[in-house]
Amino acid sequence: MKIYAISDIHGYIEEFNTALSYIDLDDEKYIKWMRSLELFYMTDKQIYVHAGVDEEADDLWxxxxSEEMFCEKYPPxxxxxxxxxxxxxIGTAMVSGDPDFHGIFHDGKSHYxxxxxxxxxxxxxxxxxxxxxxKYSRLNS
Structure with a gap:
């Protein structure tokens, strides 16, 4: 099986609104379903999350x-x-320290x-x- 993680698309409001137009947001079943989702997706080896987790909590992360950390953790x-x-x-330019870097950043340890x-x-x-x-790989888009 392959698992894909895709970058945020900050700044693309028109495209986001188009995607939302395909969803009947007045339908309570979708709203109930979205509210039931976790703020992360976890496998045996990975945590997929918007911003990050409390790593100081170790295996109790x-x-x-907190919800704020899942969604807004800073600094990375x-x-x-x-x-x-x-x-x-967090933009990979900031994490990498290179203002021209906009690819996938891996710290060489546990963070992508x-x-x-x-x-x-x-x-x-x-x-x-x-x-x-x-193994991880980067796909060209």
Whole structure:
């Protein structure tokens, strides 16, 4: 199986509104379903989250991470964690320290940041994880 993580598309309001137009937001079943979703997706090896988790809580991060941290964590964390964390929210130019970098940033340890500032780069970074090989790859978009 392959798992795909796609960058945020900050700045693309028209495209976002078009996507929303396909959803009947007045239908209570969709609203109920969206409210029932977790603020993260987890596999045996990864945490997919918008901004980040409370890593100081270690293996209790699910219980120790506030909604604000899931959605707005700042500054980003790098370094070793017992699971890989795939997050957006913070532009990879900022995380990498290179103002011209808008690809997928991996800190060489446990963190992948995928917000490539699409409004500047014109590209949507896509990270793929192959569960059979256990390897990540970057897809061209």
């Amino acid at each position: 699910k219980y120790g991470t 964390t790098t370094g070793e964690f017992y699971m890989d964390i795939i997050a957006g929210h 940041y995928i917000d490539g500032t699409v409004s500047i780069s014109g590209r949507i970074p896509v990270l793929m994880y192959d569960t059979e090989s256990g």
